[in-house]
Amino acid sequence: MKKIDFNEYTIETDKLPKDSAGYKFIVMSDLHSNSYGIDLHYVNRIVRRVKPDAVLIAGDMFNGIVHDDPSDVLNYLAVLAGHFPVFFALGNHEYRMKLYEDTYGSRFYDIRDYLSEAGVVFLEDETVILDKDGARLALTGVEIDSAFYSKFRKTSMGSGLMEKHLGPADRNIYNILLAHNPEYFHRYAGWGADLTISGHNHGGMIRVPGIGGIFSPKLTLMPEYDWGMYEKDGSMMLVGKGMGAHSVKIRINNRPELIQLKILAKNGL
Numbered sequence: 001m002k003k004i005d006f007n008e009y010t011i012e013t014d015k016l017p018k019d020s021a022g023y024k025f026i027v028m029s030d031l032h033s034n035s036y037g038i039d040l041h042y043v044n045r046i047v048r049r050v051k052p053d054a055v056l057i058a059g060d061m062f063n064g065i066v067h068d069d070p071s072d073v074l075n076y077l078a079v080l081a082g083h084f085p086v087f088f089a090l091g092n093h094e095y096r097m098k099l100y101e102d103t104y105g106s107r108f109y110d111i112r113d114y115l116s117e118a119g120v121v122f123l124e125d126e127t128v129i130l131d132k133d134g135a136r137l138a139l140t141g142v143e144i145d146s147a148f149y150s151k152f153r154k155t156s157m158g159s160g161l162m163e164k165h166l167g168p169a170d171r172n173i174y175n176i177l178l179a180h181n182p183e184y185f186h187r188y189a190g191w192g193a194d195l196t197i198s199g200h201n202h203g204g205m206i207r208v209p210g211i212g213g214i215f216s217p218k219l220t221l222m223p224e225y226d227w228g229m230y231e232k233d234g235s236m237m238l239v240g241k242g243m244g245a246h247s248v249k250i251r252i253n254n255r256p257e258l259i260q261l262k263i264l265a266k267n268g269l
Helices: 040-050 071-081 092-099 107-118 161-166 182-191
Strands: 005-013 023-028 054-057 086-088 126-132 135-141 174-178 195-198 228-232 235-239 257-265
Touching: 023 040, 040 071, 040 257, 054 174, 071 086, 071 107, 086 135, 092 107, 161 182, 182 195, 182 228, 182 235
Parallel strands: 005 257, 023 054, 054 086, 135 174, 174 195, 195 235
Antiparallel strands: 023 257, 126 135, 228 235
């Protein structure tokens, strides 16, 4: 079984009441039906130890491959949802299964129905409000079109597309946006995301010290947002390295990653 990194991030905001204890989340993405082979029992021990307020999934937990077997990840997420709230935004692999029923049949809907029955909440261009002792957050999942995942090139995203998908953001509340592809950070920030959580780039697959990630899954060199925390005009974006790989299972100097994220009140408790 492959080893994983467990990394922690903390963000402070004045949009939470100062007497709030804040929120603690587990963030995961890009498990890709665990075809890379990490120890999900070990992952579960970490999650159970952290005792998060919720688990946030930024997409690609499954593979958009015709003969893929999703059963291990299905069972794991169903068990996880029995202990913690789990929110799931689609990645390009889930979106592909949803879009091309002629190829995948009902696979996406079977996955969604099974996990929804277990308690997983899918956010497909949807927002939910989290309320913990009066500290409120807006959690949104955006579902962008397959054109925005085209290989070798970046498709331009119009300035009004986020509003078309999601409507306007309520800027009086702290907005967390689950958006699988980090390339469009400027549009997410412009929409009103205080924090965007992304994956997709697998940490750049091959990481070189002092340089960073070398390839994106789109096979572009030196992706701008490969891993870590970024800031633009007061908006933050957390890009996870992901927990696996799919067709080309290459991760060099780049362990799979599970993330703990804390959102705390600025100058609070």
